[in-house]
Amino acid sequence: MSTTILIVEDAAEMMALMAGALTEHGFAVIRARSVVELRQHLVWARPDLILLDINLPDGDGLELACNLRLRDRAGLIFVTGRDDEADRLRGLELGGDDYLTKPINVRELVARINNVLRRRQPATATLRLDGWLLDPMRRELFRPDGTLVTLTTGEFNILAALAAVRPQPLGRDFLLDVISNRDPRTVNPHTVDTLIGRLRRKLQDEQGRGLVISTIRGAGYALPLADAGGD
Structure with a gap:
């Protein structure tokens, strides 16, 4: 069965460029030129x-992603002319798997699509982290008492990456690729720092207990083992 891509783009030339390239690479393409058409397609379509x-x-695509909970329906890549860092960060917070600015290179677009699809393939096992439960398949994190922690896509991807190599550190450039698959030279590196800060607050209770994300000077960030401590 072909992988289905739903393109939401009102510019005719951009739509033709993306749809043509994706069709040539074997994807099934659904086209929507407005919010109204997107809503109509989502009634019956199940895009990947x-x-x-x-x-x-x-309408505004960022608000649309939030209102329609697009992150729960499919992989999501914002393709836009807006290159402001605040828009990039909000796109990640709203569940975007990637954020690509125009003009686009079709080979890069296809590569990013394939990377997002690979990252979204279900994992086979949950991870135990000092009593916490990380479920890569459902993309959920539970505290030791069983309560669910609400994480954005970027926050979850960072935590899952750190958990996979625990207690080894991961650098900012690597984590930038994990959260968005962008060239780290073209974005503000503080994006990772911002998401780490928000993730740390969600992993601690009022007494400062919980999972710790350490800053490793010259190396990046790590999830230390319970008895290892950290900065």
């Missing part, structure tokens, strides 16, 4: 990934 423009004639 959505390419979403932000500036649509009848």
Whole structure:
């Protein structure tokens, strides 16, 4: 069965460019030129990934991603002319797996789509972290008392990456690729620091107990073992 990509783009030339390239690479393509058309398609379609423009004639793509909970439906890549770091960060917070700015290179677009699809393939086992439960398949994190911790896509991807190599550290450039698969030279490196800060707050209770993400000078960030301590 072909992988289905839903393209949400109002510019005719950009739509033709992306749809043509994806069709040539074996993807099944569904086209939507507005929020109205997207809503109509989602009634019956089950896309594997959505390419979403932000500036649509009848709505804002960032608000749309939140209101329709697109992160729960499919992989999500924002494709937009808006290159402000605040928009990039908000896109990640709202569940974007990647954020690509126009003009686009079709080979890069296909590569990023394939990377997102690989990352979203279900994992086979949960991870135990000092009483916490990380479920890669459902993309959920539970505290030792069983309560669910609400994480954005970027936060979850960072935590899962750190847990997979625990207690070894991962650098900022690697984590940038994990959260968005962007060239780290073209974005603000503080994006990772911001997400780490938010993740740390969610992993601690009011007494400062919980999972610790350590800063390893010159190396990046790590999840130390329970008796290892950290900065």
